[in-house]
Amino acid sequence: xxxxxxxxxxxxxxxxxxxxxxxxxxxxxxxxxxxxxxxxxxxxxxxxxxxxxxxxxxxxxxxxxxxxxxxxxxxxxxxxxxxxxxxxxxxxxxxxxxxxxxxxxxxxxxxxxxxxxxxxxxxxxxxxxxxxxxxxxxxxxxxxxxxxxxxxxxxxxxxxxxxxxxxxxxxxxxxxxxxxxxxxxxxxxxxxxxxxxxxxxxxxxxxxxxxxxxxxxxxxxxxxx
Numbered sequence: 518x519x520x521x522x523x524x525x526x527x528x529x530x531x532x533x534x535x536x537x538x539x540x541x542x543x544x545x546x547x548x549x550x551x552x553x554x555x556x557x558x559x560x561x562x563x564x565x566x567x568x569x570x571x572x573x574x575x576x577x578x579x580x581x582x583x584x585x586x587x588x589x590x591x592x593x594x595x596x597x598x599x600x601x602x603x604x605x606x607x608x609x610x611x612x613x614x615x616x617x618x619x620x621x622x623x624x625x626x627x628x629x630x631x632x633x634x635x636x637x638x639x640x641x642x643x644x645x646x647x648x649x650x651x652x653x654x655x656x657x658x659x660x661x662x663x664x665x666x667x668x669x670x671x672x673x674x675x676x677x678x679x680x681x682x683x684x685x686x687x688x689x690x691x692x693x694x695x696x697x698x699x700x701x702x703x704x705x706x707x708x709x710x711x712x713x714x715x716x717x718x719x720x721x722x723x724x725x726x727x728x729x730x731x732x733x734x735x736x737x738x739x740x741x742x
Contacts, residue, residue, distance in 0.1 A: 531725075535568070542567050551576035558586035558726055562704065565722035569714050578707040580697070585678060586723065588702040592656055592677030594727040596620055599720060600647055600655040600676075601713075602640050602665045602683075609717030610658070610724075617728040620656075623647070625665060640665045648674045656723075659683055660716035663692035670695050679703040680719045682711030 542548055542564055551573075552560050559581060566575050593599075599614060599622045601607040607624040614620040628650070629643030641664035648669065654677040659666045663683040669676070670692075681696045683689050686709055693705050704719055 538568050539564050542573070545573050548573055548576065556586065558590060558723070561722045561726045562586060562719050565718045565725075566715055569718035572710075575706065575710065575715075578710060580705050580707060582697075582701065582703050585702045585704050589656055589678035589680075589704070589720075589723045590727045590730070592654065593620060593720075593724050594618060594731070597677050598623065598651060598653060598655045599658065600625060600651070601658040601716070602626075602644070602660065602662045603713045606658050606660050606713040606717045609714060610720050613721045613724045617724045620724075638662060638664045641668045644668045645672065648672055656680070656720065658716040658720055660711050660713040661685075663688040666692040666696060670699050670701075676701065678723075679705075680716045681705040682716050682719070684711035684715075685709060 543552070545567075548567070552563065555563065563576055563579055566579065567573050596618050597620060599607075599610055599620050601610065601622070601624045604624045604626060607622050611622045614622050625640055625643035625647045627643070628646035629639040633639045634642050640662035644665040645668050654675055656678045657669060657676045658680045659669070660680075660682050661684060663685075666679075666681055666683055667688070669679065679696060679701050681693060681703055682705060683692055689709055689711070693707060696703050696705055706715065
């Protein structure tokens, strides 16, 4: 259970509609049972995904590597960069990053060529260039391009966390299987579901949890408006 200080901080940080939405989600059929075996951080991620998608069935597809949420929380709290495969995901994460730890948020498209290389994609090429340039392990969000996820895995990168939820039917299931076997700290959705909104929701859940956790520290950060 959160302390009184954490509860007060949470009330100042979250909009009442958001808090009411989480309460209603917890009451949906099957959600309580899905949440029961999860850690508090895993619960935060799942609740945020359901809140963002309106789809309680995501609980059956959500998977974590051991300690993934904790690794992501620590990295984000330390100011790790957030790297996304789409501008949409970057735009969805940037406001929460600004409100919390000021993490730099960039899309791999910032590094992508104007034209896709033969046999590849702009996103995959941008991922390769971004990984070569970034000096600090990033939290990587992939909600659209399985090709970018495959490049990340092929290059042997060591991100702080991968949130791998590419959406669709071409190369998606394979890339998720490869992520599952990679040994990297990761959160993924099995099957064809995913998207920019979901990877952003998972990252925002960890940013929020890290910021609220800081409320119990001796020098708590001020609540953001």
